[in-house]
Amino acid sequence: MPTVTATFRFYEELNDFLARPLRARAFSCACAQCATTKHMIEALGVPHTEVELIVVNGESVGFDRVLQDGDRVAVYPKFEALDISPLLRVRERPLRTVRFVADAHLGGLAQLLRLAGFDTLYDNHFADDEIEALATEQARVVLTRDRELLKRRTITHGCYVRALKPQAQLREIVDRLDLAGSVHPFRLCLSCNAPLRRIDKTQALGRAPEGVLERHSQFVTCDVCRRVFWEGSHWRRMRTLIDSLVPEPRQALRTSPPS
Structure with a gap:
């Protein structure tokens, strides 16, 4: 089947998910016919929940944009200081209430989030299917160190936790999601x-x-x-x-x- 070739460039912490030779630079990649931005971003190793903005040929697009030969794709994480409100974010809307479900490796973080007043579900025996169902049915943000879990189609909000120690993980989540004003x-x-x-x-x-x-x-x-x-x-x-x-x-x- 014929393929198309697109050029990708990932920014900031999204590079952590890429193979080392592809980080912090533009690179060309062969894509299947009818491949979408979401398909290719995840095929390159980046969970869709980590992406906030996609720009193709200078225009912001959604995850369903079908890639064409010669497209230039720029992929951005959550912006901390830049106002991108005129552009198309890849999720329709933020969650009205921030609630979490944490995977089996984040028990310490789950306790600290509860300490800070955030409704956080955690069970050491949660299977990935259960986490996905809870996230979908209860509009929860998935917290995990398993990037494959974040690639599941029905999970729309999630964070790949980079820090290893619970207190550092808590600070990471509060900073990344701008939660300091919501701490109770x-x-x-x-x-x-x-x-x-x-x-x-x-x-x-x-x-x-x-x-x-x-x-x-x-x-x-x-x-x-x-x-x-x-x-x-x-x-x-x-x-x-x-x-x-x-x-x-x-x-x-x-x-x-x-x-």
């Missing part, structure tokens, strides 16, 4: 992802150590796992982490993660 810490149970609620000290009797009851007066609980939390040393360490994400920390609801 200590609202969700780190284990269950369920809302925390205040309880009277009397309701903590028998559920928290005696020494804790003597030193603390404010308690919260999770109605799913029934654990009781208070502002201990662990809370203070996590408070410091959260404050580092937000330039001017707002007055947060003083509920507490595990001590």
Whole structure:
């Protein structure tokens, strides 16, 4: 079957997904007849969820643009500072509410996102099909270090997590998705992802150590796992982490993660 040849250039962190000889330069590539921009971008190794803008021959296009012989294709990630509102972004609209589903390798990140107040589903036994279904049915952003998962057709919003340590991963996601203004810490149970609620000290009797009851007066609980939390040393360490994400920390609801 005849092929067409197009020239590609990927920008910024998208180069991380390419074979080393193709990074940070324009290169020609043979494409099948009727191949779309999405097909070729992913064939070259870049998940479509990492792409924010595609420009072909100087005009912004969507993922369904069929490539023609001689096309010049520029592919861009999310822009941090440049206003591209007049151009065609490859997704119809952002998600109204940012919610996540994390794969099996990101349990630590999932807990920290819950700490920051973001609804995050995680189960060490989630199969890729389950993650895809949750992302589609509940409009969740997929977080993963598996680029093949992000290439699945029905996953429209996702992030390939580059950092290896949970705290660095949290900062990466907050920075990449511009979430600092949406941080509302200590609202969700780190284990269950369920809302925390205040309880009277009397309701903590028998559920928290005696020494804790003597030193603390404010308690919260999770109605799913029934654990009781208070502002201990662990809370203070996590408070410091959260404050580092937000330039001017707002007055947060003083509920507490595990001590």
